[in-house]
Amino acid sequence: YGGEEEAFLRKVVTPIYEVIAKEAARSRRGKSKHSQWRNYDDLNEYFWSEDCFQLGWPMRSDAGFFCLPSEQLRFEKIGDGKPAPRDQWPGKVNFVEIRSFWHIFRSFDRMWSFFILCLQAMIIVAWNGSGQPSSIFSSDVFKKVLSVFITAAILKLGQAVLDVILSWKARQSMSFYAKLRYILKVVSAASWVIVLPVTYAYTWENPPGFAQTIKSWFGKSSSSPSLFILAIVIYLSPNMLAAILFLFPFIRRFLERSNYRVVMLVMWWSQPR
Structure with missing residues (x-):
């Protein structure tokens, strides 16, 4: 920057500070929509991504980082007199809040x-057999209690759909793999x-209620309880893996450094929303 007095302060610190001040003003003290302004996390994440190299050195004053949505249609004259559009406002980096009571869930x-799930299990135990907690060890009651896994799958599907809805406004700034993970989460939950x-x-020879209807749709062949148990084990395998990684952090650190594609796929899938 030429070694001028306070050059770094005026040409590096001040422009970044002005961007922060403009974004803070756009928030209107938190009253604006979360998708219309960048907060600290977005600005900080920008400098941790490859996009920060678009600033150049010395920094370009027309770089996208310094743009605001209202400035995207402004043009600057270049040498031959033709208008050159400024870089677009980079927008939100990852999460765009949609204000909703569903955030509580x-x-x-x-x-x-x-x-x-606990409420469902208690209702089943209370309304079947003697109503005593020990009745859960009865084969019929225990089979009915196992239906909590179906409820868990439905809740998981609702959660996956909710993740897509509440992250919808961030889709333009998401990477392709982040979008793919959201879609696959919904497909996987729907499959279960x-x-x-x-x-x-x-699992029932004479299934009660809706289970009898399902069995009539797919054919009334012989019962196979082991198939449902196997499905439960496979369904719970990601949770069991997450529990192991939580209890043994050194295993997680080892897997995160692995270059095996299968391990990388598992770690990618287990990333939080």
């Missing part, structure tokens, strides 16, 4: 799922909503 989904009820219906 999304933020505490494990807690709500636990409460709902189909697989678990079907296999559950075949």
Whole structure:
């Protein structure tokens, strides 16, 4: 920057500070929509990404980082007199908040799922057999209690769909792989909503209620309880893996450094939303 007095302050620090000040003003003290302004996380994440190299050195004053949405249609004259559009406002980096009461479920989904599944299990135990807690060891009652996994799959599907809806405004700034993970999460959850009820219906010789209807759709062949148990084990395998990685952090650190494609796929799939 030529070694001028306070050059770094005026040509590097000040422009970045002005961007922060403009974005803070656009927030209108938090009243503006979350998708219309960049907060600290967005600005910080920008300098951790490859996009920051678009600033150049010395920094280009027309770089996208210094743009605001209202400035995207402004043009600057170049040498031959033709208008040259400025870089576009980079927008949100990852998460765009959509204000909704559904965040109460999304933020505490494990807690709500636990409460709902426990309530279902207690209702089944109370309304079947003697109503005593020990009646859960009865084969028929235990089979009915296993239906909580179907409810868990439905809640998981709702959570996956909710993740897509509440992250919809961030789709333009998401990477392709992040979008792919969201889509595959929905597809996977929807698949389990189909697989678990079907296999559950075949655990009964004379299935009750809706299980009998499902069995009539797919053919009334002989019952196969082991198939449902196998489906449950496969369904719970990601949760069991997550529990192992939580209890043994050194395993997670080892897997994160691995270059095996299978391990990389598992770690990519297990990333939080």
